Amino acid sequence: MQFDPSVVVDALPALLQGARLTVLITIAGLTGGLLVGFLFGLMRAYGNTLAQKIAFMYIEFVRGTPIVVQVMFIYFALPMILNVRVDALTAAIVSIIINSGAYIAEIVRGAFLSVPRGLKEAGLALGLPMWRALAFVVGPVAVRRMTPSLGNQFIVSLKDTSLFIVIGVGELTRQGQEIMAANFRAVEIWTAVAIIYLGMIGALTFGLRTMEKRMRIL
Amino acid sequence: MNALAKMVEFRGVTKRFGQTTVLDKVDLTIHAGEVVVLIGPSGSGKSTLLRCINALEHIDGGDLVVDGISVRDGAHQVREIRREAGMVFQQFNLFPQMTALENVAFGPRQVRGMSKSDAHALARELLAKVGLAARVDHYASELSGGQQQRVAIARALAVKPKLMLFDEPTSALDPELRQEVLRVMQSLAEEGMTMVVVTHEMAFARKVGTRLIFMEHGHITVDGPPAELIDAPPNQRLRDFLQHVE
Numbered sequence: 001m002q003f004d005p006s007v008v009v010d011a012l013p014a015l016l017q018g019a020r021l022t023v024l025i026t027i028a029g030l031t032g033g034l035l036v037g038f039l040f041g042l043m044r045a046y047g048n049t050l051a052q053k054i055a056f057m058y059i060e061f062v063r064g065t066p067i068v069v070q071v072m073f074i075y076f077a078l079p080m081i082l083n084v085r086v087d088a089l090t091a092a093i094v095s096i097i098i099n100s101g102a103y104i105a106e107i108v109r110g111a112f113l114s115v116p117r118g119l120k121e122a123g124l125a126l127g128l129p130m131w132r133a134l135a136f137v138v139g140p141v142a143v144r145r146m147t148p149s150l151g152n153q154f155i156v157s158l159k160d161t162s163l164f165i166v167i168g169v170g171e172l173t174r175q176g177q178e179i180m181a182a183n184f185r186a187v188e189i190w191t192a193v194a195i196i197y198l199g200m201i202g203a204l205t206f207g208l209r210t211m212e213k214r215m216r217i218l
Numbered sequence: 219m220n221a222l223a224k225m226v227e228f229r230g231v232t233k234r235f236g237q238t239t240v241l242d243k244v245d246l247t248i249h250a251g252e253v254v255v256l257i258g259p260s261g262s263g264k265s266t267l268l269r270c271i272n273a274l275e276h277i278d279g280g281d282l283v284v285d286g287i288s289v290r291d292g293a294h295q296v297r298e299i300r301r302e303a304g305m306v307f308q309q310f311n312l313f314p315q316m317t318a319l320e321n322v323a324f325g326p327r328q329v330r331g332m333s334k335s336d337a338h339a340l341a342r343e344l345l346a347k348v349g350l351a352a353r354v355d356h357y358a359s360e361l362s363g364g365q366q367q368r369v370a371i372a373r374a375l376a377v378k379p380k381l382m383l384f385d386e387p388t389s390a391l392d393p394e395l396r397q398e399v400l401r402v403m404q405s406l407a408e409e410g411m412t413m414v415v416v417t418h419e420m421a422f423a424r425k426v427g428t429r430l431i432f433m434e435h436g437h438i439t440v441d442g443p444p445a446e447l448i449d450a451p452p453n454q455r456l457r458d459f460l461q462h463v464e
Contacts, residue, residue, distance in 0.1 A: 122312075127300040141314060
């Protein structure tokens with residue numbers, strides 16, 4: 001078996017095209033996932049009984065089913081139920097939002113509840129409304145505490161995008177699969193794909209580490 | 219405001235935690251200018267009584283009126299009470315992401331709508347008053363316990379309260395650091411601030427307090443002038459208790 005670098009060179013434009021889509025899905029998905037995660041995490045931590053129940057059910061549904069099943073459901077089943085057409089890219093982004101949102105909700109809840117209760121009370125005792133005490137007193141401490149776990153979730157979600165191969169989104173893994181199906185150069189293609197993933201996650205890790213160094217964990 | 223104005227009025231206040239009754243139909247009136255020292259064994263309800271005043275604990279029965287506002291009137295009114303009643307905690311609870319200056323300036327900016335520069339000027343003034351002019355840019359983690367507690371007092375004062383609540387303010391401090399906090403509290407009392415203090419500092423109670431309240435099992439069992447009660451406890455329980463704290 002000979003490793004032929006020219007195969008990689010030829011495949012590179014298509015692979016990078018796929019990598020760009022991977023990054024797009026990850027960024028859009030995690031942006032939405034953070035919003036959903038903060039909403040449901042705070043509902044679980046501080047909401048009334050109904051809000052807590054709703055958040056709990058959402059989180060349990062997502063954590064209790066494999067992401068591939070969720071993707072299949074969103075892409076194939078949901079359009080039939082709602083009688084709408086969803087394109088594959090939208091389904092992919094929605095899947096990451098819903099999936100990462102549930103895990104991020106638990107990270108958010110854990111971080112907020114780990115902050116000593118006295119801080120919230122000190123904020124309330126000054127006469128702040130609850131939401132301001134959470135946003136300006138507890139929040140800044142909680143956000144610092146959740147960065148390591150959030151970083152983990154970002155990496156998992158980035159890699160989860162490779163599952164969208166099952167609905168035909170042309171992200172990095174799908175591109176690799178298609179090129180390999182045409183030229184049968186498994187070693188070169190999958191090596192290149194792996195290295196591109198490593199590069200993306202390396203960059204993400206570096207960014208997170210720099211951010212953590214700039215913040216004092218409290 | 220005349221010296222007889224009612225600042226805090228407990229009317230048959232009951233507070234339960236689950237099956238346990240922590241405050242049992244407590245009646246208590248505190249007037250402006252009083253320095254009330256609350257003592258009692260742990261679990262007697264003294265901290266809970268204090269925390270009911272600014273509605274950090276919700277009362278289960280009776281009524282509690284602070285500066286003319288009932289804690290039962292609603293969220294908006296409760297926030298008003300909290301602006302009138304500053305609180306100092308046993309564990310200081312400084313905001314760790316902020317410097318001493320920012321901790322003190324935070325309240326006036328958030329709840330009094332003060333501009334940043336005015337709030338910072340006020341914070342500098344108050345930090346100087348508690349002897350921390352040289353520590354304005356330090357974070358809580360860079361301050362000693364006594365310094366943190368003095369910042370916490372300045373933070374509570376920054377909202378311009380009419381009443382100060384102290385929940386065992388020196389219990390988490392080394393003996394030598396207690397004095398610096400007690401001195402600040404004493405000067406506050408001398409300026410005429412109405413204060414309710416949960417503490418075991420009997421020397422402070424005698425010297426600074428105008429009234430001593432002894433609590434047991436959710437009831438106020440002794441209430442009177444500190445020096446008299448400390449020198450001649452009217453009942454055996456208080457006598458035993460005083461022997462243990464002194």
